[in-house]
Amino acid sequence: MCGIIGYIGNENASELVFKGLKRLEYRGYDSWGIAIKNGNEIFSKKCVGAIGDAEYTFPKSMVAIAHTRWATHGNVSEINAHPHFCCKKHIAVVHNGIIENDIKNEIKNYAQKIWDIFKFKGAVRIDLRLKDNKPYFLEVNTIPGLTRRSLLPLSAQGAGISFEDLIHEILLS
DSSP states (O other), X not given: OEEEEEEESSSOHHHHHHHHHHHTGGGOOSEXXXXXXXXXXXXXXXXXXOOTTOOOOOXXXXXXXXXXXXXXXXXXXXXXXXXXXXXXXXXXXXXXXXXXXXXXXXXXXXXXXXXXXXXXXXXXXXXXXXXXXXXXXXXXXXXXXXXXXXXXXXHHHHTTOOHHHHXXXXXXX
């Protein structure tokens, strides 16, 4: 169960949506977040825990969306808190639902095929788009500086996990 609220209009959207989100706290108290369109930019705030008596001053705007989350899938973390953004951070999305396991598995398999085809040697982010529940490849974003000698792979190696197995586990998680 989650709470979602949004507003587009002539009033101060950030204030209205934040107050409304507080009223929706009973719909989810694991995390919350808000996205506010401010000119050509989107301001966002994401927090773990209940919104409770939190007080923030947000930029004035005529467009805002917010979400309070009850973590039924995925752990409680700032990363899993909504809103989620596209890679250029010009689109904010909140939702109440999950990606079904069969679709999730298809996405993982598709990403693994891309990994294998390009023979990547380091960690990458593979961007896909779902259309009609089918994944379509968009692009690959490498993570600069993540090599076999970076802290994460070295720590994994110390625990007996090879670099290849680490990347494989990242793709499968």
